[in-house]
Amino acid sequence: MKFINMLVLIMSLALYSHTFAQTETENSLKDSLYIQEVESDKQPIKVLHAEPLYIDLIRDLGARKGEKEWNVGIGMTDKLSHDSYEALIEYEFAPIDRLGLEVELPFTFHSPIGNASEDTILANKIESLKIATQWTFFVNERMATSMAIGYINEFVLSDFKQFGSPVLTGNVYNPFLIVAKRWGNNFHSLIYTGPVIEQDFESKEYHSTYDINTSFHYMIPGTRNFIGVEFNQTVDTGVLETTIRPQMRVGITDNLMIGIVGGIPINRENERLSSFVRLIYEPRHHKKN
Template sequence: MNIKTILMLIMLLASSTYSIAQITKFEKDSIYIQQVEDQKEPDKVLHAEPLYIDLIRDLGARKGEKEWNIGLGLTDNLKFDSYEALIEYEWAPIDRLGLEVELPFTFYSPVNGAENDSIPSNQLNGIKIAAQWSFFVSEPMATSMAIGYINEFELSNFSNFGKPFIKGNVYNPFFVIAKRWGNNFHSLIYTGPMIEQNFSTNKFHTTYDINTSFHYMIPGTRNFIGVEFNKTFDKGDFDMTLRPQMRLGIADDLLIGIVAGIPVSRENERLSSFLRLIWEPKHK
Protein backbone atom coordinates (compact mmCIF):
# COMPACT_ATOMS: atom_id res chain seq x y z
CA MET A 1 0.00 0.00 0.00
CA ASN A 2 1.58 3.29 -1.10
CA ILE A 3 1.65 6.60 0.77
CA LYS A 4 -1.07 8.14 -1.40
CA THR A 5 -3.50 5.34 -0.61
CA ILE A 6 -2.76 5.59 3.11
CA LEU A 7 -3.38 9.35 3.07
CA MET A 8 -6.68 8.85 1.25
CA LEU A 9 -7.80 6.30 3.86
CA ILE A 10 -6.86 8.67 6.70
CA MET A 11 -8.83 11.50 5.07
CA LEU A 12 -11.84 9.21 4.53
CA LEU A 13 -11.72 8.02 8.16
CA ALA A 14 -11.45 11.60 9.45
CA SER A 15 -14.38 12.67 7.29
CA SER A 16 -16.51 9.76 8.52
CA THR A 17 -15.64 10.50 12.14
CA TYR A 18 -16.56 14.16 11.69
CA SER A 19 -19.91 13.21 10.11
CA ILE A 20 -20.71 10.81 12.95
CA ALA A 21 -19.81 13.50 15.48
CA GLN A 22 -22.10 15.98 13.73
CA ILE A 23 -24.99 13.49 13.64
CA THR A 24 -24.49 12.67 17.32
CA LYS A 25 -24.53 16.37 18.22
CA PHE A 26 -27.70 16.94 16.23
CA GLU A 27 -29.41 13.93 17.78
CA LYS A 28 -28.43 15.08 21.26
CA ASP A 29 -29.73 18.53 20.46
CA SER A 30 -33.20 17.26 19.54
CA ILE A 31 -33.67 14.05 21.52
CA TYR A 32 -35.65 15.65 24.35
CA ILE A 33 -37.84 17.57 21.91
CA GLN A 34 -38.65 14.31 20.11
CA GLN A 35 -39.49 12.60 23.41
CA VAL A 36 -42.02 15.32 24.23
CA GLU A 37 -43.48 16.02 20.80
CA ASP A 38 -43.27 12.88 18.68
CA GLN A 39 -44.02 10.05 21.07
CA LYS A 40 -47.68 10.69 21.83
CA GLU A 41 -50.86 12.40 20.67
CA PRO A 42 -52.20 15.08 20.64
CA ASP A 43 -49.55 17.53 19.42
CA LYS A 44 -47.44 19.24 22.04
CA VAL A 45 -44.55 21.70 21.78
CA LEU A 46 -41.67 21.65 24.23
CA HIS A 47 -41.40 25.01 26.02
CA ALA A 48 -39.24 26.15 28.93
CA GLU A 49 -41.61 27.06 31.76
CA PRO A 50 -40.60 30.01 33.99
CA LEU A 51 -39.84 29.03 37.58
CA TYR A 52 -41.23 31.93 39.61
CA ILE A 53 -44.47 32.79 37.79
CA ASP A 54 -45.04 29.23 36.65
CA LEU A 55 -47.83 27.89 34.48
CA ILE A 56 -50.83 25.93 35.69
CA ARG A 57 -49.69 22.97 33.57
CA ASP A 58 -47.48 22.50 30.51
CA LEU A 59 -48.83 24.22 27.41
CA GLY A 60 -50.58 21.57 25.34
CA ALA A 61 -50.97 19.34 28.41
CA ARG A 62 -51.84 15.71 27.80
CA LYS A 63 -54.37 13.75 29.84
CA GLY A 64 -52.82 12.09 32.88
CA GLU A 65 -49.92 14.50 33.36
CA LYS A 66 -49.42 15.59 36.96
CA GLU A 67 -46.87 17.42 39.05
CA TRP A 68 -46.12 18.33 42.68
CA ASN A 69 -44.25 21.52 43.54
CA ILE A 70 -42.72 22.69 46.81
CA GLY A 71 -41.38 26.24 46.82
CA LEU A 72 -39.28 28.11 49.37
CA GLY A 73 -38.32 31.77 49.09
CA LEU A 74 -36.67 34.61 51.01
CA THR A 75 -37.15 38.34 50.36
CA ASP A 76 -35.06 41.04 52.01
CA ASN A 77 -37.26 44.04 52.81
CA LEU A 78 -36.22 47.26 54.53
CA LYS A 79 -37.75 46.50 57.94
CA PHE A 80 -38.27 42.74 57.83
CA ASP A 81 -37.45 39.54 55.97
CA SER A 82 -40.30 37.58 54.46
CA TYR A 83 -40.13 33.82 53.97
CA GLU A 84 -42.51 32.27 51.50
CA ALA A 85 -43.45 28.64 51.12
CA LEU A 86 -45.91 26.93 48.83
CA ILE A 87 -47.35 23.51 48.18
CA GLU A 88 -48.83 23.02 44.74
CA TYR A 89 -50.46 20.18 42.83
CA GLU A 90 -51.28 20.40 39.13
CA TRP A 91 -52.78 17.83 36.78
CA ALA A 92 -54.43 17.39 33.37
CA PRO A 93 -57.81 15.58 33.55
CA ILE A 94 -58.21 15.81 29.75
CA ASP A 95 -55.97 16.81 26.85
CA ARG A 96 -55.06 20.52 26.75
CA LEU A 97 -56.66 21.33 30.14
CA GLY A 98 -54.54 21.93 33.25
CA LEU A 99 -55.88 22.34 36.79
CA GLU A 100 -54.06 23.44 39.94
CA VAL A 101 -54.49 23.82 43.69
CA GLU A 102 -51.94 25.85 45.65
CA LEU A 103 -51.43 26.77 49.31
CA PRO A 104 -49.03 29.74 49.65
CA PHE A 105 -47.65 30.70 53.10
CA THR A 106 -45.70 33.79 54.21
CA PHE A 107 -43.71 34.19 57.44
CA TYR A 108 -42.03 37.40 58.62
CA SER A 109 -38.96 38.21 60.70
CA PRO A 110 -37.87 41.73 61.84
CA VAL A 111 -34.46 43.12 60.88
CA ASN A 112 -32.34 46.10 61.96
CA GLY A 113 -34.01 46.31 65.35
CA ALA A 114 -37.53 46.77 63.98
CA GLU A 115 -40.37 46.24 66.43
CA ASN A 116 -42.44 43.09 66.02
CA ASP A 117 -45.65 45.13 65.85
CA SER A 118 -44.30 46.97 62.79
CA ILE A 119 -44.22 43.87 60.58
CA PRO A 120 -47.09 41.84 59.08
CA SER A 121 -48.40 38.74 60.81
CA ASN A 122 -47.57 35.25 59.56
CA GLN A 123 -50.27 33.79 57.38
CA LEU A 124 -51.57 31.24 54.97
CA ASN A 125 -52.09 33.79 52.20
CA GLY A 126 -55.00 32.00 50.63
CA ILE A 127 -56.29 29.01 48.74
CA LYS A 128 -55.61 29.19 45.01
CA ILE A 129 -57.51 27.18 42.42
CA ALA A 130 -56.75 27.57 38.73
CA ALA A 131 -57.44 26.28 35.23
CA GLN A 132 -55.58 26.70 31.95
CA TRP A 133 -56.74 25.76 28.44
CA SER A 134 -54.25 25.47 25.56
CA PHE A 135 -56.34 26.56 22.59
CA PHE A 136 -53.50 26.71 20.04
CA VAL A 137 -50.62 24.23 19.67
CA SER A 138 -48.51 24.15 16.50
CA GLU A 139 -45.47 21.89 16.25
CA PRO A 140 -44.42 23.31 12.82
CA MET A 141 -44.48 26.84 14.26
CA ALA A 142 -43.12 25.69 17.66
CA THR A 143 -45.76 27.95 19.20
CA SER A 144 -48.46 27.48 21.85
CA MET A 145 -51.14 29.76 23.29
CA ALA A 146 -53.40 29.38 26.30
CA ILE A 147 -55.96 31.24 28.38
CA GLY A 148 -56.55 30.62 32.05
CA TYR A 149 -58.01 31.80 35.31
CA ILE A 150 -56.70 31.83 38.89
CA ASN A 151 -59.05 32.41 41.83
CA GLU A 152 -57.50 33.04 45.23
CA PHE A 153 -59.58 33.07 48.41
CA GLU A 154 -57.63 35.42 50.68
CA LEU A 155 -57.48 34.30 54.31
CA SER A 156 -56.97 36.27 57.50
CA ASN A 157 -53.50 36.16 59.05
CA PHE A 158 -52.75 33.76 61.89
CA SER A 159 -53.27 36.38 64.62
CA ASN A 160 -56.82 37.01 63.35
CA PHE A 161 -57.49 33.61 61.85
CA GLY A 162 -61.21 32.94 61.47
CA LYS A 163 -62.16 36.60 62.09
CA PRO A 164 -63.16 36.37 59.29
CA PHE A 165 -61.88 33.18 57.72
CA ILE A 166 -62.00 34.55 54.15
CA LYS A 167 -61.31 38.30 54.00
CA GLY A 168 -61.28 38.78 50.24
CA ASN A 169 -60.89 37.34 46.79
CA VAL A 170 -58.46 37.82 43.89
CA TYR A 171 -59.70 37.34 40.32
CA ASN A 172 -56.89 36.71 37.85
CA PRO A 173 -57.64 35.86 34.19
CA PHE A 174 -54.50 35.49 32.07
CA PHE A 175 -53.15 34.83 28.60
CA VAL A 176 -49.97 32.91 27.66
CA ILE A 177 -48.06 32.74 24.40
CA ALA A 178 -44.81 30.79 24.03
CA LYS A 179 -42.43 30.30 21.13
CA ARG A 180 -39.38 28.06 20.73
CA TRP A 181 -36.68 29.38 18.42
CA GLY A 182 -34.78 26.47 16.89
CA ASN A 183 -34.09 23.67 19.34
CA ASN A 184 -32.79 25.50 22.38
CA PHE A 185 -34.05 29.08 22.72
CA HIS A 186 -37.42 29.76 24.34
CA SER A 187 -39.53 32.87 24.92
CA LEU A 188 -42.82 33.28 26.77
CA ILE A 189 -45.28 36.06 27.68
CA TYR A 190 -47.71 35.65 30.58
CA THR A 191 -50.06 38.58 31.16
CA GLY A 192 -53.34 39.55 32.78
CA PRO A 193 -55.05 41.72 35.41
CA MET A 194 -55.28 40.91 39.13
CA ILE A 195 -58.52 42.22 40.64
CA GLU A 196 -58.54 42.13 44.45
CA GLN A 197 -61.83 42.44 46.33
CA ASN A 198 -61.94 43.28 50.04
CA PHE A 199 -65.10 41.77 51.50
CA SER A 200 -65.25 44.08 54.55
CA THR A 201 -65.27 47.28 52.46
CA ASN A 202 -66.41 45.72 49.17
CA LYS A 203 -63.71 47.78 47.42
CA PHE A 204 -61.74 46.58 44.41
CA HIS A 205 -58.06 47.14 43.61
CA THR A 206 -56.71 46.26 40.15
CA THR A 207 -53.13 45.77 39.03
CA TYR A 208 -51.84 44.49 35.71
CA ASP A 209 -48.95 42.06 35.26
CA ILE A 210 -46.80 41.49 32.19
CA ASN A 211 -44.31 38.68 32.75
CA THR A 212 -41.82 37.87 30.01
CA SER A 213 -39.18 35.15 30.09
CA PHE A 214 -36.29 33.93 27.96
CA HIS A 215 -34.49 30.61 28.38
CA TYR A 216 -31.76 28.51 26.83
CA MET A 217 -32.26 24.76 27.23
CA ILE A 218 -29.10 22.65 27.41
CA PRO A 219 -29.05 20.25 24.41
CA GLY A 220 -30.39 16.77 25.12
CA THR A 221 -31.44 17.60 28.71
CA ARG A 222 -34.26 19.17 30.70
CA ASN A 223 -31.84 21.69 32.20
CA PHE A 224 -32.02 25.37 31.31
CA ILE A 225 -30.79 28.82 32.23
CA GLY A 226 -32.80 31.98 31.70
CA VAL A 227 -34.42 35.07 33.14
CA GLU A 228 -37.90 36.33 33.98
CA PHE A 229 -38.92 40.00 33.83
CA ASN A 230 -41.84 40.35 36.24
CA LYS A 231 -43.56 43.71 35.66
CA THR A 232 -46.54 45.17 37.55
CA PHE A 233 -48.55 48.31 36.75
CA ASP A 234 -50.55 49.79 39.64
CA LYS A 235 -52.38 53.11 39.06
CA GLY A 236 -49.44 54.79 37.41
CA ASP A 237 -46.85 53.04 39.58
CA PHE A 238 -44.49 50.57 37.91
CA ASP A 239 -42.50 47.77 39.56
CA MET A 240 -40.16 45.31 37.89
CA THR A 241 -38.06 42.46 39.21
CA LEU A 242 -35.44 40.55 37.22
CA ARG A 243 -35.27 36.88 38.12
CA PRO A 244 -32.25 35.03 36.67
CA GLN A 245 -32.79 31.30 37.07
CA MET A 246 -31.70 27.78 36.29
CA ARG A 247 -33.36 24.36 36.32
CA LEU A 248 -31.53 21.09 36.89
CA GLY A 249 -32.75 17.52 36.51
CA ILE A 250 -31.57 15.46 39.49
CA ALA A 251 -33.57 12.32 38.59
CA ASP A 252 -35.90 11.17 35.81
CA ASP A 253 -38.93 12.53 37.65
CA LEU A 254 -37.33 15.18 39.90
CA LEU A 255 -36.20 18.71 39.03
CA ILE A 256 -34.93 21.62 41.07
CA GLY A 257 -35.28 25.28 40.11
CA ILE A 258 -33.12 28.07 41.56
CA VAL A 259 -34.19 31.70 41.18
CA ALA A 260 -32.67 35.02 42.26
CA GLY A 261 -34.73 38.22 42.48
CA ILE A 262 -33.24 41.61 41.64
CA PRO A 263 -35.71 44.52 42.02
CA VAL A 264 -35.31 47.24 39.40
CA SER A 265 -38.01 49.61 40.55
CA ARG A 266 -39.27 48.69 44.00
CA GLU A 267 -39.26 51.05 46.97
CA ASN A 268 -39.34 48.59 49.88
CA GLU A 269 -37.97 45.32 48.51
CA ARG A 270 -34.35 44.32 48.05
CA LEU A 271 -32.77 41.06 46.86
CA SER A 272 -34.68 37.80 47.05
CA SER A 273 -34.19 34.11 46.33
CA PHE A 274 -36.52 31.25 45.52
CA LEU A 275 -36.14 27.49 45.28
CA ARG A 276 -38.65 25.19 43.56
CA LEU A 277 -38.64 21.39 43.86
CA ILE A 278 -40.63 19.72 41.07
CA TRP A 279 -41.74 16.08 41.17
CA GLU A 280 -43.47 14.60 38.13
CA PRO A 281 -44.99 11.17 38.91
CA LYS A 282 -45.05 8.76 36.00
CA HIS A 283 -48.21 8.63 33.92
CA LYS A 284 -49.43 6.56 31.02
Protein backbone atom coordinates in the same frame (compact mmCIF):
# COMPACT_ATOMS: atom_id res chain seq x y z
CA MET B 1 -28.70 33.73 51.24
CA LYS B 2 -25.22 32.18 51.65
CA PHE B 3 -26.77 28.72 51.34
CA ILE B 4 -28.60 29.70 48.15
CA ASN B 5 -25.44 31.27 46.68
CA MET B 6 -23.44 28.13 47.45
CA LEU B 7 -26.15 25.94 45.91
CA VAL B 8 -26.18 28.08 42.77
CA LEU B 9 -22.39 27.80 42.47
CA ILE B 10 -22.42 24.01 42.91
CA MET B 11 -25.15 23.53 40.33
CA SER B 12 -23.50 25.94 37.92
CA LEU B 13 -20.34 23.84 38.06
CA ALA B 14 -22.42 20.70 37.57
CA LEU B 15 -24.08 22.21 34.51
CA TYR B 16 -20.72 23.29 33.13
CA SER B 17 -19.06 19.91 33.54
CA HIS B 18 -22.08 18.00 32.27
CA THR B 19 -22.44 20.13 29.16
CA PHE B 20 -18.82 19.94 28.09
CA ALA B 21 -18.48 16.23 28.89
CA GLN B 22 -20.55 15.44 25.79
CA THR B 23 -19.78 16.12 22.16
CA GLU B 24 -21.81 18.59 20.12
CA THR B 25 -23.11 15.76 17.94
CA GLU B 26 -24.33 13.74 20.93
CA ASN B 27 -26.06 16.78 22.40
CA SER B 28 -27.78 17.64 19.14
CA LEU B 29 -29.03 14.05 18.84
CA LYS B 30 -30.36 14.05 22.41
CA ASP B 31 -32.10 17.39 21.85
CA SER B 32 -33.85 15.99 18.80
CA LEU B 33 -34.82 12.78 20.60
CA TYR B 34 -36.18 14.66 23.63
CA ILE B 35 -38.24 17.01 21.47
CA GLN B 36 -39.45 14.05 19.41
CA GLU B 37 -40.50 12.24 22.61
CA VAL B 38 -42.51 15.24 23.84
CA GLU B 39 -44.01 15.99 20.43
CA SER B 40 -44.63 12.36 19.37
CA ASP B 41 -47.22 11.82 16.63
CA LYS B 42 -48.75 9.03 18.75
CA GLN B 43 -49.91 11.64 21.24
CA PRO B 44 -52.07 14.76 20.87
CA ILE B 45 -49.99 17.56 19.35
CA LYS B 46 -47.71 19.29 21.87
CA VAL B 47 -44.78 21.69 21.52
CA LEU B 48 -41.92 21.62 24.04
CA HIS B 49 -41.54 24.95 25.89
CA ALA B 50 -39.36 25.99 28.82
CA GLU B 51 -41.59 26.93 31.77
CA PRO B 52 -40.63 29.94 33.94
CA LEU B 53 -39.79 29.06 37.53
CA TYR B 54 -41.20 31.94 39.59
CA ILE B 55 -44.51 32.72 37.85
CA ASP B 56 -45.00 29.16 36.67
CA LEU B 57 -47.73 27.79 34.43
CA ILE B 58 -50.79 25.90 35.63
CA ARG B 59 -49.64 22.93 33.52
CA ASP B 60 -47.44 22.42 30.45
CA LEU B 61 -48.81 24.11 27.35
CA GLY B 62 -50.62 21.46 25.31
CA ALA B 63 -50.88 19.25 28.40
CA ARG B 64 -51.90 15.64 27.82
CA LYS B 65 -54.46 13.73 29.83
CA GLY B 66 -52.93 12.11 32.91
CA GLU B 67 -49.95 14.45 33.29
CA LYS B 68 -49.41 15.67 36.83
CA GLU B 69 -46.82 17.53 38.90
CA TRP B 70 -46.03 18.39 42.54
CA ASN B 71 -44.16 21.57 43.45
CA VAL B 72 -42.68 22.66 46.77
CA GLY B 73 -41.13 26.12 46.89
CA ILE B 74 -39.39 28.30 49.46
CA GLY B 75 -37.99 31.79 49.15
CA MET B 76 -36.81 34.88 51.03
CA THR B 77 -37.11 38.61 50.29
CA ASP B 78 -35.31 41.46 52.04
CA LYS B 79 -38.05 44.02 52.81
CA LEU B 80 -35.69 46.58 54.43
CA SER B 81 -37.33 46.50 57.89
CA HIS B 82 -37.86 42.73 57.88
CA ASP B 83 -37.21 39.52 56.00
CA SER B 84 -40.21 37.95 54.29
CA TYR B 85 -40.17 34.16 53.85
CA GLU B 86 -42.51 32.50 51.38
CA ALA B 87 -43.36 28.84 50.94
CA LEU B 88 -45.82 26.97 48.75
CA ILE B 89 -47.24 23.54 48.12
CA GLU B 90 -48.75 23.03 44.69
CA TYR B 91 -50.41 20.19 42.77
CA GLU B 92 -51.25 20.42 39.09
CA PHE B 93 -52.77 17.86 36.73
CA ALA B 94 -54.44 17.43 33.34
CA PRO B 95 -57.86 15.67 33.50
CA ILE B 96 -58.20 15.88 29.71
CA ASP B 97 -55.92 16.84 26.83
CA ARG B 98 -54.86 20.54 26.83
CA LEU B 99 -56.63 21.35 30.10
CA GLY B 100 -54.58 21.99 33.24
CA LEU B 101 -55.91 22.38 36.79
CA GLU B 102 -54.01 23.48 39.89
CA VAL B 103 -54.45 23.78 43.65
CA GLU B 104 -51.90 25.78 45.67
CA LEU B 105 -51.38 26.82 49.28
CA PRO B 106 -48.90 29.72 49.63
CA PHE B 107 -47.53 30.64 53.08
CA THR B 108 -45.81 33.85 54.22
CA PHE B 109 -43.73 34.41 57.36
CA HIS B 110 -42.01 37.61 58.49
CA SER B 111 -39.00 38.27 60.70
CA PRO B 112 -37.93 41.77 61.86
CA ILE B 113 -34.41 43.01 61.13
CA GLY B 114 -32.32 44.86 63.72
CA ASN B 115 -34.38 47.19 65.89
CA ALA B 116 -37.54 46.88 63.81
CA SER B 117 -40.65 46.24 65.90
CA GLU B 118 -42.83 43.21 65.20
CA ASP B 119 -45.81 45.59 65.22
CA THR B 120 -44.50 47.23 62.04
CA ILE B 121 -44.44 44.08 59.92
CA LEU B 122 -47.20 41.96 58.43
CA ALA B 123 -48.62 38.96 60.29
CA ASN B 124 -47.69 35.38 59.42
CA LYS B 125 -50.38 33.60 57.43
CA ILE B 126 -51.51 31.14 54.83
CA GLU B 127 -51.95 33.71 52.07
CA SER B 128 -54.79 32.04 50.25
CA LEU B 129 -56.27 28.95 48.71
CA LYS B 130 -55.49 29.23 45.00
CA ILE B 131 -57.52 27.30 42.43
CA ALA B 132 -56.59 27.67 38.78
CA THR B 133 -57.34 26.38 35.30
CA GLN B 134 -55.55 26.74 31.96
CA TRP B 135 -56.70 25.78 28.45
CA THR B 136 -54.25 25.56 25.54
CA PHE B 137 -56.34 26.65 22.57
CA PHE B 138 -53.58 26.87 19.95
CA VAL B 139 -50.69 24.49 19.20
CA ASN B 140 -48.64 24.72 16.01
CA GLU B 141 -45.67 22.37 15.60
CA ARG B 142 -44.37 24.04 12.43
CA MET B 143 -44.25 27.45 14.15
CA ALA B 144 -43.21 25.85 17.49
CA THR B 145 -45.83 28.09 19.10
CA SER B 146 -48.53 27.54 21.74
CA MET B 147 -51.18 29.84 23.21
CA ALA B 148 -53.37 29.42 26.27
CA ILE B 149 -55.93 31.25 28.37
CA GLY B 150 -56.53 30.66 32.05
CA TYR B 151 -57.97 31.87 35.30
CA ILE B 152 -56.71 31.92 38.90
CA ASN B 153 -59.04 32.50 41.83
CA GLU B 154 -57.52 33.16 45.25
CA PHE B 155 -59.60 32.88 48.40
CA VAL B 156 -57.66 35.21 50.71
CA LEU B 157 -57.37 33.90 54.28
CA SER B 158 -56.96 35.78 57.57
CA ASP B 159 -53.61 35.66 59.40
CA PHE B 160 -52.78 33.08 62.06
CA LYS B 161 -53.63 35.43 64.95
CA GLN B 162 -57.11 36.20 63.61
CA PHE B 163 -57.77 32.92 61.82
CA GLY B 164 -61.44 31.97 61.96
CA SER B 165 -62.74 35.48 62.64
CA PRO B 166 -63.28 35.59 59.74
CA VAL B 167 -61.71 32.77 57.73
CA LEU B 168 -61.93 34.61 54.40
CA THR B 169 -60.96 38.28 54.13
CA GLY B 170 -61.11 38.76 50.39
CA ASN B 171 -60.88 37.37 46.89
CA VAL B 172 -58.47 37.79 43.99
CA TYR B 173 -59.55 37.39 40.36
CA ASN B 174 -56.83 36.81 37.77
CA PRO B 175 -57.62 35.90 34.12
CA PHE B 176 -54.51 35.55 31.95
CA LEU B 177 -53.15 34.89 28.46
CA ILE B 178 -49.99 32.92 27.60
CA VAL B 179 -48.09 32.96 24.30
CA ALA B 180 -44.93 30.83 23.97
CA LYS B 181 -42.52 30.15 21.12
CA ARG B 182 -39.44 27.95 20.76
CA TRP B 183 -36.69 29.19 18.46
CA GLY B 184 -34.82 26.20 17.04
CA ASN B 185 -34.12 23.43 19.55
CA ASN B 186 -32.79 25.39 22.51
CA PHE B 187 -34.09 28.96 22.74
CA HIS B 188 -37.48 29.66 24.34
CA SER B 189 -39.57 32.79 24.89
CA LEU B 190 -42.89 33.26 26.70
CA ILE B 191 -45.27 36.01 27.77
CA TYR B 192 -47.81 35.60 30.58
CA THR B 193 -50.09 38.57 31.10
CA GLY B 194 -53.41 39.62 32.60
CA PRO B 195 -55.22 41.82 35.15
CA VAL B 196 -55.29 41.11 38.89
CA ILE B 197 -58.39 42.34 40.74
CA GLU B 198 -58.31 42.25 44.55
CA GLN B 199 -61.55 42.41 46.54
CA ASP B 200 -61.57 43.25 50.28
CA PHE B 201 -64.65 41.86 51.99
CA GLU B 202 -64.48 44.19 55.00
CA SER B 203 -64.07 47.50 53.16
CA LYS B 204 -65.90 46.24 50.05
CA GLU B 205 -63.21 47.93 47.97
CA TYR B 206 -61.52 46.68 44.81
CA HIS B 207 -57.92 47.25 43.72
CA SER B 208 -56.74 46.45 40.20
CA THR B 209 -53.25 45.96 38.79
CA TYR B 210 -51.95 44.53 35.53
CA ASP B 211 -49.16 41.94 35.28
CA ILE B 212 -46.78 41.51 32.34
CA ASN B 213 -44.43 38.56 32.84
CA THR B 214 -41.95 37.74 30.08
CA SER B 215 -39.28 35.05 30.11
CA PHE B 216 -36.38 33.90 27.94
CA HIS B 217 -34.57 30.57 28.38
CA TYR B 218 -31.75 28.58 26.83
CA MET B 219 -32.04 24.81 27.27
CA ILE B 220 -28.62 23.24 27.77
CA PRO B 221 -27.86 20.91 24.81
CA GLY B 222 -28.42 17.25 25.58
CA THR B 223 -30.32 17.89 28.84
CA ARG B 224 -33.60 19.14 30.34
CA ASN B 225 -31.62 21.78 32.23
CA PHE B 226 -31.90 25.43 31.34
CA ILE B 227 -30.74 28.90 32.26
CA GLY B 228 -32.83 32.00 31.69
CA VAL B 229 -34.48 35.09 33.06
CA GLU B 230 -37.96 36.31 33.96
CA PHE B 231 -39.08 39.92 33.91
CA ASN B 232 -41.99 40.27 36.35
CA GLN B 233 -43.69 43.63 35.79
CA THR B 234 -46.76 45.08 37.50
CA VAL B 235 -48.62 48.25 36.51
CA ASP B 236 -50.18 49.73 39.66
CA THR B 237 -51.98 53.12 39.49
CA GLY B 238 -49.87 54.11 36.52
CA VAL B 239 -46.54 53.05 38.07
CA LEU B 240 -44.53 50.20 36.54
CA GLU B 241 -42.71 47.98 39.05
CA THR B 242 -40.17 45.50 37.70
CA THR B 243 -38.23 42.59 39.18
CA ILE B 244 -35.61 40.72 37.14
CA ARG B 245 -35.31 37.04 38.09
CA PRO B 246 -32.30 35.14 36.68
CA GLN B 247 -32.85 31.42 37.04
CA MET B 248 -31.72 27.91 36.30
CA ARG B 249 -33.30 24.45 36.33
CA VAL B 250 -31.34 21.26 36.93
CA GLY B 251 -32.55 17.69 36.55
CA ILE B 252 -31.75 15.42 39.51
CA THR B 253 -33.48 12.29 38.19
CA ASP B 254 -35.78 11.61 35.23
CA ASN B 255 -38.80 12.96 37.11
CA LEU B 256 -37.26 15.25 39.75
CA MET B 257 -35.87 18.74 39.10
CA ILE B 258 -34.80 21.74 41.11
CA GLY B 259 -35.18 25.36 40.07
CA ILE B 260 -33.18 28.24 41.58
CA VAL B 261 -34.30 31.84 41.13
CA GLY B 262 -32.78 35.17 42.13
CA GLY B 263 -34.72 38.43 42.38
CA ILE B 264 -33.35 41.88 41.51
CA PRO B 265 -35.89 44.71 42.00
CA ILE B 266 -35.49 47.65 39.63
CA ASN B 267 -37.77 50.31 41.08
CA ARG B 268 -39.28 48.84 44.25
CA GLU B 269 -38.46 51.20 47.11
CA ASN B 270 -39.37 48.76 49.89
CA GLU B 271 -37.60 45.66 48.59
CA ARG B 272 -34.03 44.45 48.08
CA LEU B 273 -32.68 41.18 46.67
CA SER B 274 -34.63 37.95 46.94
CA SER B 275 -34.12 34.24 46.30
CA PHE B 276 -36.44 31.31 45.59
CA VAL B 277 -35.99 27.55 45.21
CA ARG B 278 -38.58 25.26 43.62
CA LEU B 279 -38.52 21.44 43.83
CA ILE B 280 -40.45 19.87 40.93
CA TYR B 281 -41.64 16.26 40.95
CA GLU B 282 -43.42 14.75 37.94
CA PRO B 283 -44.95 11.31 38.57
CA ARG B 284 -44.51 9.08 35.57
CA HIS B 285 -47.14 9.65 32.90
CA HIS B 286 -48.55 6.45 31.33
CA LYS B 287 -48.82 7.33 27.68
CA LYS B 288 -51.76 6.25 25.57
CA ASN B 289 -51.01 3.71 22.82
